[in-house]
Amino acid sequence: MESLAEKKYQHVDFLWDERKALELQGDEVALLLYRSNILGADLRITNYGGGNTSCKTIEKDPLTGEEVEIMWVKGSGGDIGTLKRNGLAGLYVDKLRALKNVYRGLEHEDEMVGLFNHCIYDLDSKAPSIDTPLHALLPYKHIDHLHPDAAIAIAASKEGEAIMKEIYGDDFVWIPWQRPGFDLSLKLEAAIKENPNLKGLYLGGHGLFTWGDTAFECYINSLDAIEKASAYLQANFGKKRPVFGGQKIESLEPAKRKDQAAMIAPVLRGLASSYARMVGHFTDDKRVLEFANSHDLEKLAPLGTSCPDHFLRTKIRPLVLDIPADLDLSDKAAIKDQLEPAFEEYRKMYEDYYETHKRANSPAMRDPNPVVIIWPGVGMFTFAKNKQTARVASEFYINAINVMKGAEAVSEYVALPLQEAFDIEYWLLEEAKLQRMPKEKPLSRKVALITGSAGGIGKAIADRFVAEGACVVISDIDGDRVQEANKTFARDTSTAVTLDVTNQESISQAYKAACLEFGGVDIIVNSAGLAISKPILDTTEKDYDLLMDVLVKGQFEVSKAAVEILRVQGLGGDIINIASKNGLVSGPNNVVYGTAKSAQQHMSRLLAAELGADKIRVNVVNPDAVIEGSKIWEGKWAQGRAKAYGITVEELPAHYAKRTLLNEIIGTKDIASAVFAFVGGDMSKSTGNIINVDGGVAAAFVR
Template sequence: MPVTASELIARSNRLGSDPKNTNFAGGNTSAKGTATDPVTGESIDLMWVKGSGGDLGTLGTDGLATLRLDRLRALVNVYPGVDREDEMVPAFDYCRHGIGGATPSIDTAMHGLVDAAHIDHLHPDSGIAIAASADGEALTRAIFGDRVAWVPWRRPGFELGLDIAAIKEANPQTIGCILGGHGITAWGDTSDECEARSLEIIDTAAEYITQHGKADPFGPELAGYGPLPVAERRAKAAALAPVIRGLASHDRPMVGHFTDADVVLDFLSHEAHARLAALGTSCPDHFLRTKVRPMVLGLPADAFVEDCIARLKELHEAYRDDYQAYYDAHATAESPAIRGADPAIVLVPGVGMFSFGANKQTARVAAEFYINAINVMRGAESLSTYSPISDAEKFRIEYWALEEAKLQRMPRPKSHATRVAFVTGAASGIGKAIATRLAAEGACVVIADLDLEKAQAAAAELGSTDVAIGVAANVSDPAAVRAAMDEAVLAFGGVDLIVNNAGLSLSKPLLETTEADWDLQHAVMAKGSFLVSQAAARVMIAQEMGGDVVYIASKNSVFAGPNNIAYSATKADQAHQVRLLAVELGEFGIKVNGINPDGVVRGSGIFAGGWGANRAKTYGIEEDKLGEFYAQRTILKREVLPEHVANAVAVITGPDMTHTTGLHLPVDAGVAAAFLR
């Protein structure tokens, strides 16, 4: 890779890793240099630029688009004008050099047409605060003099590239510009100079806001709208989250994220929050992630949960009507169909912010973007008046044909995408295999286990906290179950799929089984499954999105084996809970099914904990031969592994089994004595 491109990657990573400089996946950078054409052997001028959809902080060589500069600049000669500037984007493909690389983005023209070796286009809060101020142009002069130019709002594209190129040519003393309603662009002869100038614009704007801004940009505090105490607000958030997620999923299922960051709570505690929230965000990157504006619960922090829920449902209807009106007012015959009228951001005074997306990362990033928007509003209101671009311009971005094409290129969702799974006893054995399979199918997974450290380690194996979290859960303790369910709800917005897997077994004959043995096994499996199902049902009913409850029962629930009275009796209890709850929860669209495994020896926590040795003794064989023994007594002569149970859970909760409830699915390689009658 040429040195120029290497410098670009390093600069991009430094800039993108600091949130003061730009938001996630926001902005783009470029560098121009020379390379040898492998066909002609001649030296050619190239431009390396961050491609569409990449993130500066993690940018690698595969995220760069490489274009021939002569061909890119020759597009000026065939440019048909601003009314047809979208036609230039596919033309960028004819300027590409070599094979592979990222797809050129809409901002490619800005980087190619501006006469500078290195260019950064970024979305810093401080820069957008100036860009989104009513007095943005005057503020730019006051802060930077003639060192930074002002560029009036124009939608990203070829024309904006021409605008900036002309301004730079006419003002050779400039180091960059403020793009009205958008962000900043800086340039330099070297990579280091360009980076230094970007940071100069960002830091100078931030310092000016600090030194000259109002002390109370959001106005006076509102009585009763301040933050609730931590424990109280998180309990209220957990109570509201499933309801809000259900509302935000009216058009399509969403995953949620909750934050009670100080910046959010402070914003909501001041008088101006309702006015500013109604104006919506400004930077295109912001409102593409957060929708045009949030839904705000205009009630005091101490309002009863029941009153909040009733008001949220009223607000949701009004929000959908308003969004439909926004679409109808600006859509044309060529506009893509409406993509859904539910809010992506819901603000609750005293509690925090709920954000939503097609996956956890998208939901979390939406929250980060709205925090960026709050910071922008604060800066703009400190110096002037917050003045975002018009709804008409926002619509042109949101329903841009190019944006629609990008969405259409997204891969097809996996079978369990948007679903939140809560699996008990999931730090090892069958539970871990189930969690692993569900995560592979696109679900967000909560690994609940008695051992928190092991639960967190198992979750980390599946990926980041956008994929899985580990929580402590003593399933026999109602308070512990509620706390674990609250953690799940606050992490992902709600719960859709429960797997009652936690269990243990003591292999003893009747006369050796103590009352404590009996109580322990029933507390963990019978009572534990009941408590987890009850807590989950409350969440699922509040969401109004249906759901799945799965019991990992056992072949022993229907087969009378020797020396396991307590275990088999509690498994029969679980099996009948499946039937009872299937009938009771069906009206809410919640399916309840059971899986009946047999003889899962390898990877099993139960067998490793002594059960295997006892069962081997019962059957008069060596413990290491137990799996083989179980396999030989089956019809198929196959050993059952944790992964086989996980496969059954994935199928029974997947999109092809929407009409099956109350079923017990054997995963035992065929045990005739356990056939269901």
């Protein structure tokens, strides 16, 4: 075998670490997971959630004590790039092969999946996937089934079989397109028996099977196969004709593309959410622009994708916007009216597709809106139930673009026939998988921008929102703290912006970030604040202006900018203003702070009255004495309040607790819970209201 040092690849990443592999030596399942993870780390090798890997080991049967062959394979719904032991299914190989004795033919394919459960060896197994027998019926110890763009480009070519022969000779055979299932596994088994020296199989329109006696040999065989396909395509790009027929239009400059995308994103989000609210993703990746700006866009985009994994996540075809890249978007309502017919046409196309191809037992039609929206000269938007799904859909369509590019370079691209595409999209097994998905969380599909959320109350609100399923825009005037706060969230749940609520340009940039990252915004929490505690004669004009600018004008400007987005989306929304008990209660030495807080509260009432017709709810949460994690209490405010009450700073928490009816110290999570109460769904018919979270201060009772 070639040494590791001699393995050189130009089109895939060689990630095998011999020292790491030696540490795992003797544990074939651990080596399977290692191989899977490094294969999945390169999106040129396989797409997210796509493909599957397996190995076979000898284990002791817990009932008979005899040695038996067990297959470990990626379970249903997993991703090889992040695969762990609990994502595998462990099954008896002899029982899986014995299923041939009860198989009743293509008309009864789906019943075989239920029988996989009778073959389970490891009781902690993930549910076996439809591809399980494709691994079980092959005689190899380690097997990879991957969806590399280069291989699918050949598999989706009109002359794909001949091209495969040209690249690999007799090392590979071609299996014509067929929906995955038990019958396909029988065809793979037959091909191996007829050609015992094969190195792999091509599945028409679908992907690649490779194998080896060891995890490393299997890994190398997979990389070699993909490298050869990639090199063949590379040598042919532009040889027959310009890529995608050549460039038809030019892209806008990068900064202008981002500006246009941010402005149109909430318009598209509103239109794409006519059936259910969606979260967006935008990319102006050079591969997208090469396709979007080409002469062949009009020909290829309507054809849809070929690989089932691509198709399931990107829908039957994208929607291409027929508007200039530099279109003036200042009147978003007018743009929405202009684009509505294109969305209606797409929905009608999808309804016709469903009605034409549905079976007697097909599930009900799903959301007819597009998932992928292409704007030539600007980029591509994707919309789905959450950010991760939208991002992955974008990655899948880029995979599809790569496939079309390769297929058109060497032959002619062939998409799945519409009936085949429908039968996959509305496959009863796929529907059952969807029905098994966990129930969505209360704030799923929602995007929240929270000012002052690098710490204290704002950060607690962000934490709660993410836990409840929302995407959040973390914002604060302190850029370093914002970045640190953002690191506490998982990918696809947050983005961070530096925001000065007294600066309109800064506010504009924050909403631009929300629109680019998530497609728009649904919840705005005005939590940015500061406090100054001084007697009136010690309070300066500078103090007054600062408090009014941050607390009152800041709330006004952030809310005003939000309303434009909320209205054009047409999905309603929530504005939650974090005010204070001090807006209701007269206290010593805080005349300007209390006045500003009172102004925040009344502004909320006025906005609630104005925005109700748009289903935009405006409510207030009044904290009191939240010292935990607050920068306000780190400075002179705490000293000022302590002086006003004739106590030390250290005595403040107990002092505030004792003056409440419940004798409770108030924490940041208490405020976050009150905010969630307004936006979590149970108070969807409440607006213009105030919740006090102060432990019970009788003087602050709202009358």
